[in-house]
Amino acid sequence: MTLRRRPRLSAAGLCSGFRPTGGEERRYGPCPGPRASLRGSTTIGLTGGLGTGKSTVLKFFGSLGAKTWNADEVVRRELGANAALKRKIRNAFGEVCLRDGRLDKKKLAAEVFSSPGKVARLERLIHPIVKKKLAAFLRRNKKSGVAVAEVPLLFETDFYKLFDVTACVVASPAVRRKRLLRSHRFTPQDIARRVRHQMPLSRKSARCDMIIHNNGTKSQTYMQVKKIMEEETWKS
Numbered sequence: 001m002t003l004r005r006r007p008r009l010s011a012a013g014l015c016s017g018f019r020p021t022g023g024e025e026r027r028y029g030p031c032p033g034p035r036a037s038l039r040g041s042t043t044i045g046l047t048g049g050l051g052t053g054k055s056t057v058l059k060f061f062g063s064l065g066a067k068t069w070n071a072d073e074v075v076r077r078e079l080g081a082n083a084a085l086k087r088k089i090r091n092a093f094g095e096v097c098l099r100d101g102r103l104d105k106k107k108l109a110a111e112v113f114s115s116p117g118k119v120a121r122l123e124r125l126i127h128p129i130v131k132k133k134l135a136a137f138l139r140r141n142k143k144s145g146v147a148v149a150e151v152p153l154l155f156e157t158d159f160y161k162l163f164d165v166t167a168c169v170v171a172s173p174a175v176r177r178k179r180l181l182r183s184h185r186f187t188p189q190d191i192a193r194r195v196r197h198q199m200p201l202s203r204k205s206a207r208c209d210m211i212i213h214n215n216g217t218k219s220q221t222y223m224q225v226k227k228i229m230e231e232e233t234w235k236s
């Protein structure tokens with residue numbers, strides 16, 4: 001029997017340097033503090049709600065020397081290049097997800113996010129591939145310092161079990177909405193439909209070992225990531 005490496009409990013709060021301020025604490029609940037701190041290398045499962053700033057935070061981790069991996073990017077790559085997956089999606093959803101005979105992500109998103117059953121069907125096709133790639137990334141990097149994987153559906157799936165510690169990026173609904181609309185990637189309806197298919201952010205953050213607050217400027221968020229990377233016990 002193999003035991004999954006369990007993080008050791010630490011008395012000093014990893015979150016203590018960036019506890020929620022003002023209304024955030026009321027909205028999201030108190031920072032839970034660390035469940036864990038590790039000696040040597042560590043793997044971090046990074047999650048958050050739609051538009052909270054997960055990819056921005058992942059880039060900060062990368063710029064500070066962590067090995068990084070992004071589930072959304074893997075999905076995008078697979079949807080572009082995995083012929084068997086594309087065939088299965090065409091068979092499952094038919095013409096509605098095609099443009100000029102080719103798989104179209106915008107049309108696929110419009111189709112699946114209209115119904116929980118359809119999202120679940122798409123996830124059954126894609127998640128096994130994502131999990132395999134994630135496990136391979138963690139195997140390759142588990143001994144090389146800090147390895148961080150951005151997984152939007154960390155707790156909606158059982159992927160959280162693969163990590164030593166978990167971190168949640170939080171921002172208020174109004175800030176997320178403003179940033180997402182400014183990025184021109186989503187309409188208000190796209191946002192509402194996707195958020196409906198995600199676990200509420202308050203529940204996600206309550207389950208995570210660390211919370212990264214991203215209501216402020218990018219440099220304020222960067223400083224929080226820097227603090228996590230400087231955590232003494234993570235240094236080999």
Ligand SMILES: CC(C)(COP(=O)(O)OP(=O)(O)OC[C@H]1O[C@@H](n2cnc3c(N)ncnc32)[C@H](O)[C@@H]1O)[C@@H](O)C(=O)NCCC(=O)NCCS
Nearest residue numbers: 049050071072075105108109123126151152153194197198
């Ligand atoms: C429907 C698809 C093609 C739309 O692609 P698109 O480029 O518009 O979105 P992208 O992949 O960049 O996702 C952006 C965000 O949407 C949210 N999101 C994506 N998939 C889901 C889902 N199944 N349920 C809830 N939210 C989701 C996440 O917050 C994610 O960060 C794509 O999202 C997809 O294939 N989703 C199913 C796979 C999945 O579950 N991915 C998450 C892996 S953990």
Ligand SMILES: Nc1ncnc2c1ncn2[C@@H]1O[C@H](COP(=O)(O)OP(=O)(O)OP(=O)(O)O)[C@@H](O)[C@H]1O
Nearest residue numbers: 049050051052053054055056179183214216217218
């Ligand atoms: N602190 C910040 N200040 C200003 N803009 C920000 C901040 N953090 C993120 N953004 C911007 O908000 C948008 C969403 O951020 P990002 O893509 O990192 O979020 P995400 O959680 O990965 O989104 P998704 O759920 O769509 O994958 C981006 O345009 C990003 O540049």
